[in-house]
Amino acid sequence: MTATHxxxxxxxxxxxxxxNLTLSPVVRVLIVDDDPALRKILSVMLSAGAxxxxxxxxxxxxxxxxERHAFDIVxxxxxxxxxxxxxxxxxxxQRYPNLAFxxxxxxxxxxxxxxxxxxxxxxxxxxxxxxxxxxxxLHRALQKKKLEREVHxxxxxxxxxxxxxxxxxxxxxxxxxxxxxxxxxxxxxxxDLRDGPTAGHxxxxxxxxxxxxxxxxxxxxxxxxxxxxxxxxxxxxxxxPDRILLKPGPLTDPExxxxxxxxxxxxxxVKSISFLAGAAEIVLTHHERFDGSGYPQGxxxxxxxxxxxxxxxxxxxxxxxxxxxxxxxxxxxxxRDVIERxxxxxxxxxxxxxFLRVPKETWSIIARGTAAVEPSxxxxxxxxxxxxxxxxxxxxxxx
Ligand SMILES: [Fe+2]
Numbered sequence: 027m028t029a030t031h032x033x034x035x036x037x038x039x040x041x042x043x044x045x046n047l048t049l050s051p052v053v054r055v056l057i058v059d060d061d062p063a064l065r066k067i068l069s070v071m072l073s074a075g076a077x078x079x080x081x082x083x084x085x086x087x088x089x090x091x092x093e094r095h096a097f098d099i100v101x102x103x104x105x106x107x108x109x110x111x112x113x114x115x116x117x118x119x120q121r122y123p124n125l126a127f128x129x130x131x132x133x134x135x136x137x138x139x140x141x142x143x144x145x146x147x148x149x150x151x152x153x154x155x156x157x158x159x160x161x162x163x164l165h166r167a168l169q170k171k172k173l174e175r176e177v178h179x180x181x182x183x184x185x186x187x188x189x190x191x192x193x194x195x196x197x198x199x200x201x202x203x204x205x206x207x208x209x210x211x212x213x214x215x216x217x218d219l220r221d222g223p224t225a226g227h228x229x230x231x232x233x234x235x236x237x238x239x240x241x242x243x244x245x246x247x248x249x250x251x252x253x254x255x256x257x258x259x260x261x262x263x264x265x266x267p268d269r270i271l272l273k274p275g276p277l278t279d280p281e282x283x284x285x286x287x288x289x290x291x292x293x294x295x296v297k298s299i300s301f302l303a304g305a306a307e308i309v310l311t312h313h314e315r316f317d318g319s320g321y322p323q324g325x326x327x328x329x330x331x332x333x334x335x336x337x338x339x340x341x342x343x344x345x346x347x348x349x350x351x352x353x354x355x356x357x358x359x360x361x362r363d364v365i366e367r368x369x370x371x372x373x374x375x376x377x378x379x380x381f382l383r384v385p386k387e388t389w390s391i392i393a394r395g396t397a398a399v400e401p402s403x404x405x406x407x408x409x410x411x412x413x414x415x416x417x418x419x420x421x422x423x424x425x
Contacts, residue, residue, distance in 0.1 A: 027385045054096060057081045058088040058104040058114065059130065063331055064153070068101060071157050072164075085109025089117060092125075099126035101151070104138060112142060118145040124175060126167040203301060212301075215255045216265065220271070227344055232256040233392050234340035235333075241321065241380040242336070250303065252333040255308025255377060259337060260290025261311070274352075288321050289313055312341070316371045327374075335374035339381050342373070343389065358386050 055077050059065045065081045072079050080095070082088040086108055088100065100118055104111035110127055118127055129142035129150040139150030148167035151160055214228045235256035239245045245252065263271060266288050270281045276283060293310035295300050311325060311334040318326030346361040364384065369378035 035052075041382045052078045053164075055079045055099045056091060056097045058083075058085060058100060058106070058111070060084065060106045061103065064103065064130070065156060066121075066353060067107055068160070071155065071160055071348070075161065085111070085117075092118070092122065097125060098171075099128065099164060101128045101130060101164075102143070103130045104132075104135065112145065115145055117284040119184060124171060126164075126171045127166055127201045130164060138164055148243050150182055155296025155297055172267060173177055203406055206299060206301070209245050210254065213264070215258050217258075221266070227348065228257055228260065230344045230348075230393055231259065231337065231340045233390070234343055235337050237384060237388065237392060238336045238377060238380050240335075240341060241384055242376060245332075248333055250301075251308065252336060254305035255312070255333050256337050256340065257314040258292065258296060258302075258305060259341075260288060260292065262288030262290065275402060286313070304331075307331045308337060312337050312340075316374050319372070330374075332374070336377045336380075339373050339377045342368075343381070347389075347393070358389055362386075395422075 047087055048375065053076055057065055057068050057073050057079055059068075060083050061080070062083075063275055065083075069079045069081060078089060080097075082091055083106075085102070085106055088102065088313055089109070091097075092100075092241055100114075102111045108113075110249055115127055117300060129147045130140060131139045131142070131150050133152050136150075136152075136341055139147075139152070144149055149163045159291055184351045188367050214232075214260060218226055218228045232253060236249075239249060239252050245401070266285060270277065270284055273281070289312060295308050297306040297308075304324060308331055310322070311320075311330050314320035314323065314325045314330045314334060315338065316327055316330070316335065320330075342365060343361045344359075346356045349355045365373055365378050365381055369375045
């Protein structure tokens with residue numbers, strides 16, 4: 027049996043001094059009580075104010091009404107057959123957190139009223155009712171909910187603002203990094219242009235190193251460092267005098283000493299740029315050799331950063347398969363033989379093995395297609411997966 031009852035206040039303005047409700051023109055109240063007398067009393071009490079009241083005899087019926095209609099507040103008796111007032115409160119709190127809830131208790135049930143408030147009721151009303159107390163309590167409950175909504179909305183707005191500002195900062199940071207990358211890309215190109223006999227060397231070793239890193243796998247977090255380290259490895263040569271850098275004949279010992287300085291000069295140039303710290307290490311160690319025979323520090327094996335050990339293989343591959351003033355480019359097989367023989371001696375065995383796993387034609391395709399891939403695009407890619415799509419090697423080369 028449904029026992030809903032509805033009353034609407036005819037004059038809202040006349041109630042302003044008493045309840046001072048400013049939330050909405052009409053406050054929608056759901057009164058839940060199995061006692062018809064108490065439902066009637068509350069309905070009449072509220073009918074003089076700006077309230078639209080509906081009544082319900084059970085908790086089950088109340089939940090059904092809440093499903094179908096919008097309310098601002100529920101006033102529920104504690105003791106009812108079926109769903110008790112406390113159970114109804116728990117359900118309402120779960121389903122309608124913004125709905126105000128007043129629990130009706132007997133005079134000797136103050137502790138239960140307090141318990142109801144601990145479970146989420148906004149207040150409790152003692153029987154018998156006093157109209158001023160009821161309206162005051164109702165008013166406070168609605169104001170509390172209004173404030174909670176405002177705080178919630180403010181927090182949401184704040185989160186939006188923080189998210190927006192974070193995004194702006196990230197964009198600004200990315201733009202700054204991009205500016206660095208553009209500058210460094212130009213510097214790498216300048217190295218290639220200046221070092222005439224090895225034209226395109228930086229670009230090729232950069233791509234060869236990427237292919238090797240992709241083949242080895244598990245290096246996503248080092249990819250940018252390896253990429254930038256390979257691209258800028260000879261940046262220190264900008265400080266090497268032309269008479270030495272471009273000398274057609276063999277270098278004297280003092281000239282070699284000057285030439286070897288480019289590793290540390292390059293490192294000093296790059297190390298102060300925070301996001302290039304990993305690349306700087308590769309610039310410094312790109313002439314180190316696995317057996318300790320390299321320079322400038324004579325590091326050996328795992329003392330050499332892994333990116334530099336990968337680079338050593340890429341560098342040898344390019345040096346042997348490129349034209350030189352004193353000889354024509356050697357076939358790829360010659361480079362394979364040297365790298366295979368040098369595994370564990372000059373070259374890291376893992377990097378050498380990765381090189382040998384890559385099909386020969388992949389290296390030729392990369393060498394021919396270098397002009398199609400911009401270093402900045404590879405750096406922006408960030409992951410090996412995206413990098414793989416950028417590289418010109420066929421998909422099976424990563425096996
Ligand atoms: Fe170098």
